[in-house]
Amino acid sequence: MPLNYRFRDPALAALALTHRSVGKPNNERMEFLGDALLGAFVAEMLYEAHPKASEGELSRLRAQLVNGQALAEIARKLELGNALTLGPGELKSGGFRRDSILADAFEASLAAVFLDGGLEACRQVVRELFGERVGALPRSSKDAKTRLQEWLQGHGHALPQYELIDSHGEDHAKTFDVRCTVSEPQVHSAEASGSNRRQAEQDAAEIVLARLTAQARNT
Amino acid sequence: MPLNYRFRDPALAALALTHRSVGKPNNERMEFLGDALLGAFVAEMLYEAHPKASEGELSRLRAQLVNGQALAEIARKLELGNALTLGPGELKSGGFRRDSILADAFEASLAAVFLDGGLEACRQVVRELFGERVGALPRSSKDAKTRLQEWLQGHGHALPQYELIDSHGEDHAKTFDVRCTVSEPQVHSAEASGSNRRQAEQDAAEIVLARLTAQARNT
Numbered sequence: 001m002p003l004n005y006r007f008r009d010p011a012l013a014a015l016a017l018t019h020r021s022v023g024k025p026n027n028e029r030m031e032f033l034g035d036a037l038l039g040a041f042v043a044e045m046l047y048e049a050h051p052k053a054s055e056g057e058l059s060r061l062r063a064q065l066v067n068g069q070a071l072a073e074i075a076r077k078l079e080l081g082n083a084l085t086l087g088p089g090e091l092k093s094g095g096f097r098r099d100s101i102l103a104d105a106f107e108a109s110l111a112a113v114f115l116d117g118g119l120e121a122c123r124q125v126v127r128e129l130f131g132e133r134v135g136a137l138p139r140s141s142k143d144a145k146t147r148l149q150e151w152l153q154g155h156g157h158a159l160p161q162y163e164l165i166d167s168h169g170e171d172h173a174k175t176f177d178v179r180c181t182v183s184e185p186q187v188h189s190a191e192a193s194g195s196n197r198r199q200a201e202q203d204a205a206e207i208v209l210a211r212l213t214a215q216a217r218n219t
Numbered sequence: 220m221p222l223n224y225r226f227r228d229p230a231l232a233a234l235a236l237t238h239r240s241v242g243k244p245n246n247e248r249m250e251f252l253g254d255a256l257l258g259a260f261v262a263e264m265l266y267e268a269h270p271k272a273s274e275g276e277l278s279r280l281r282a283q284l285v286n287g288q289a290l291a292e293i294a295r296k297l298e299l300g301n302a303l304t305l306g307p308g309e310l311k312s313g314g315f316r317r318d319s320i321l322a323d324a325f326e327a328s329l330a331a332v333f334l335d336g337g338l339e340a341c342r343q344v345v346r347e348l349f350g351e352r353v354g355a356l357p358r359s360s361k362d363a364k365t366r367l368q369e370w371l372q373g374h375g376h377a378l379p380q381y382e383l384i385d386s387h388g389e390d391h392a393k394t395f396d397v398r399c400t401v402s403e404p405q406v407h408s409a410e411a412s413g414s415n416r417r418q419a420e421q422d423a424a425e426i427v428l429a430r431l432t433a434q435a436r437n438t
Contacts, residue, residue: 021394021414028274029266036262043255044333047248055247087414089388114263119338169308175240195240195306 003078005113005125012116016108017080019101021087027108034111037119041126042066045134056144056206061137063214065130071103074129080105144206148180151209155216157184160208162201165191180204188212222297224332224344231335235327236299238320240306246327249334253326256333260345261285264353275363275425282433284352290322293348299324363425367399370428376403379427381420384410399423407431 007013016034020026042065046058053061064070075081081096084105095101114122142150148160166177176197181189190207194200226232235253239245261284265277272280283289294300300315303324314320333341361369367379385396395416400408407430411422 021392023414029272029277032274032277033262033266036259040255040259043252047252047330053248055251058248058251087388087394088392089394089414092388092392111266119342123338169311173240173307173311175306175308175312195242195308 001077001079003109003113003125004128005117005121007112007116009116012112013109014085016112017083017105018085019087019090019095019105021090021095022085023087027105030108030111030115031104032111033114034107034109037114037122038066038107038110038126041123042130042134044123045127045130049134049137050139054144054203054206056203056210060206060210060213063210064137065133067214068099068103070133071106072099075102075106078106078109080109144202144209148182148205148209148212151212152182152184155185157182160205162204164197167197176200178204180208182208182212185212186215220296220298222328222332222344223347224336224340226331226335228335231331232328233304235331236302236324237304238306238309238314238324240309240314241304242306246324249327249330250323251330252333253328253330256338256341257285257326257329257345260342261349261353263342264346264349268353268356269358273363273422273425275422275429279425279429279432280356282429283356284349286433287318287322289352290325291318294321294325297325297328299328363421363428367401367424367428367431370431371401371403374404376401379424381423383416386416395419397423399427401427401431404431405434 015025016027016030018026020028039062042062043058046053046061050058050061080102084096084101086095090101110122110125113125152159160180160182163179163181164176165179167174169175173195175193175195177191177193178197178200179189179191180201181187188208188211190204190211192200192203192207194203234244235246235249237245239247258281261281262277265272265280269277269280299321303315303320305314309320329341329344332344371378379399379401382398383395384398386393388394392414394412394414396410396412397416397419398408398410399420400406407427409423409426409430411419411426413419413422
């Protein structure tokens with residue numbers, strides 16, 4: 001299943017698949033642009049699909065959809081590997097199979113669609129490719145503290161600590177600064193503030209959970 | 220100078236200026252979306268304006284334009300501070316002057332424009348607000364190693380170390396893996412690869428420089 005977009009300028013499509021091992025020009029600048037566009041369009045989809053998700057939850061969901069491994073998987077479905085232009089070194093060492101090279105080529109291809117056909121064309125391509133994936137995300141009904149606890153328990157780690165660092169403002173309108181810390185598999189801590197201590201703890205837990213899951217994905 | 224966009228749905232504009240200290244709903248979800256849109260449109264502007272900049276340079280330039288302090292400055296020009304809805308605690312402690320609250324409200328306002336008027340409307344607002352700023356960026360003619368060296372010297376720090384970690388591939392098509400390390404003001408190191416050792420060093424230097432300048436901005 002190749003990319004569902006017909007390029008007016010095939011040279012743009014080709015440049016998007018040109019790895020830096022070839023020399024210059026290559027797809028690195030396009031990857032910068034494609035990464036930004038992809039982030040925006042996926043943010044839009046998540047904003048629509050998860051009207052109750054907090055900012056932290058939206059970030060976490062996006063990181064689940066937009067990461068090297070997930071993008072490489074899409075690149076493979078689009079059969080970008082065979083279309084890559086690699087320098088002789090990467091060619092020999094099987095660069096066309098490498099997640100990072102595939103993910104970069106996919107992002108650069110999105111930039112190519114944008115440069116060739118405009119914002120709306122790029123958005124449509126992203127929506128088609130990610131629609132099912134966004135739909136398949138778990139609609140989390142569990143709050144962040146619960147999810148963090150379950151994640152830690154599921155991995156055999158100690159439970160998180162929550163501390164109140166500070167509170168300020170008058171009694172009827174206090175702001176609470178809290179910290180959530182986990183000690184395993186590695187120390188992570190995050191701070192959050194809110195008019196409600198429990199909500200601030202949820203926000204801090206969401207950040208810590210996002211770091212833990214990001215780390216778990218990268219190892 | 221208020222935002223140059225006329226909302227069909229003024230409730231969206233109002234929600235974008237509602238801080239979480241008020242409770243829910245507030246502008247946090249919109250900030251997530253606005254941040255992503257802003258990143259994409261500024262990426263586009265930089266891609267156009269700096270056709271020779273590397274990916275690392277584009278990232279660095281974007282971080283110069285899109286950071287809490289810079290966005291708060293724009294929010295002040297747009298007079299968002301007076302229009303904010305804050306909870307009583309933040310109101311008392313002068314939250315309408317805080318950079319982070321202003322920057323978030325600005326990003327959320329961009330999301331409101333998008334939700335109200337679509338992608339193109341949001342893009343136009345970003346282009347108007349950032350056009351001059353993008354134009355004013357130094358067109359760096361110095362390479363990253365030179366800029367890193369100058370930054371370190373300018374701050375009285377030791378010079379960076381470059382090491383060749385590995386090289387692979389055949390003689391006529393080698394890939395070089397290099398590392399750039401600085402020891403002051405804090406240890407930072409970055410790795411980069413390329414078919415040309417000097418270029419890989421430039422790329423690694425660009426990453427280290429981006430980290431140093433990001434850190435300097437945040438302290």
